[in-house]
Amino acid sequence: MNRIVPIALAALIAIGGGVYWYTQQSATPAATELQTQAQSSPDEEAQPAEDVDVSSVTEMTLGEPDAPVKIIEYASFTCPHCATFHENAFKRLRADYIETGKVHFIYREVYFDRFGLWASLVARCGGQERFFGIADLLYKGQSDWTSGNDPVAIADAIRKVGRLAGVGDETLQACLQDEERAQTLVAWYQQNANKHDINSTPSFVIDGQKYSNMSYDEMKEIIDGKL
Template identity: 25%
Template sequence: MTPPHPILNRRLPTRRTLLAAAALAPWAAPAATRAQGSAPLPDAPPLPERSAGSEDAPMVVTEYFSLTCNHCAHFHLETWPRVREAFVDTGRIRLVWRDFPLDELALEAAQIARALPGDAYEPFIRALFASQERWAFDRDADKFDELAKLAALAGMQRWQVEAALENDDLRRAVLRSRLEGERERGVTRTPTFFFDDRRAAGALSFERFASFVSG
């Protein structure tokens, strides 16, 4: 049996655990404190854009989401396919995904997703959302093993999954995405959408999403 990966199946505090706790600490601070920008943004290279749709689309929709958020899963599984067909494939919008991990597990799942080539990103996050109950909420599941199995279907070998989790630049970049969302755009929950500059939060129905595109 493969031993649990030390990152996703921690038992004793390690240097990495303590670093992660320090990085995640600002998320637990009161909203007023976060708004003041008291915690510095992690120094990290920018993440490559992950998006769907034409760069010439007249509207850019930005979604802040967490891979352990069940509302995000509902949107991606129930609403997103219709949105893609009606608005992305027809050239009306380009949807840009921004990481807003709500917890440590979401952060590490995002690291794995971001390590994939751009054309594999959307299918992988869809697979994560479709199996979220198993890898995110099953207390008996080996988190690393479940994520590694899903990543294998996207073409990643186990060593590549481990490398993504050990990549501190990637980790800081995902953290920075969340903190920038909080400070620069006032995001406090997932999913949150920006239709150009108009904000909408929650697992939008297709009809509500369409009203923002048309309005």
């Protein structure tokens, strides 16, 4: 399981906002200016995460909203344990409980690094309809697109995932250059993490009670107990 290290909102945006890394390949004067602003004294005028309006962030959900059990997963697209969960236990959870109307599932992103933020921007770029399909592709290919230390190569690999899911290049560019959206998502993540005391991934909040990473059988026992 990956432990979450508290980070400042402005610090994450400065190293991974929705402009700098994508525009390395197609820079514009406006993008260059935004990059400079993000890298210079980011904490001087940073708005505290708790004061940011995050009402524009869409909750990514599956299943019936009035299902008897509600599960919130907190996960990072760069977390190997989260990838393992989604490649294995999540598929069984979806078939056994979500698609049968027993569980309402909510997925909330955690941002360890800029790469996870970029992946989130691309996954959300497809809207509610494509989010979980893109998420599956990101987790399935995680070891490929997270390898190496070249931000441009990683950004390009993430964009390829978006294109594979049917998102057009212009739409992807707009999503990846949306610094305001990136800032809002980071603030949303921090507000959620504070609310549920999330300190590792994956973490689960099942009917209001927090649990750390677990096997599918353990999760099944908890769900069946609540049903």
